[in-house]
Amino acid sequence: MNYYYTLLLLAILFEVFGTTCMKLSEGFSKLLPSTLIFVFYAISFTFFTFALKKLDVSIAYAIWAGLGTALITIIGIYGFKEPVNAMKMASLFLVVIGVVGLNLSDRLS
Template identity: 50%
Template structure:
């Protein structure tokens, strides 16, 4: 990993995650790609989010950046699914989300100790 990983780099990764989440919400709102507004929003969110991720991996190991990006994005989408789209929140789903978050934390603890 590049020794020049800054707080800005991590903030850009968080923004990339948020944009990916917005892109996924837009995909759901596109109703199977039948609504043009959400389709355009989805493409824009994904394009900017992936561009930020590409920038971030110049400084953060891709194994860490992608795991954080995909893991936290997955956890956030699952929680949004429960709260906004009224999807069923079962015990196993909640435990699985917790395990994803624990895994992301574990990867980052390993980074700070190396």
């Protein structure tokens, strides 16, 4: 995997950590998860900014947003016991297919 895609992956993971802390903070009522939101997002944006040195912003942002959405959906289902149905799973599948398609389009050009 390309170094810049590794930075992008790290940006995605820290964004997911930050978003998970949003849920855990219970509306900023818990100090540690509330603080970690900002820490994780700062780390995420730092990695993302470095990844953008060599990656196209349109492709990188779509991958960042798409994979982040997919991971948060999985965390919501398994970690927070959110309801799951066929429409949610089909939509998640389409997000993943879209990310793969964007990644392939970058390599085909």
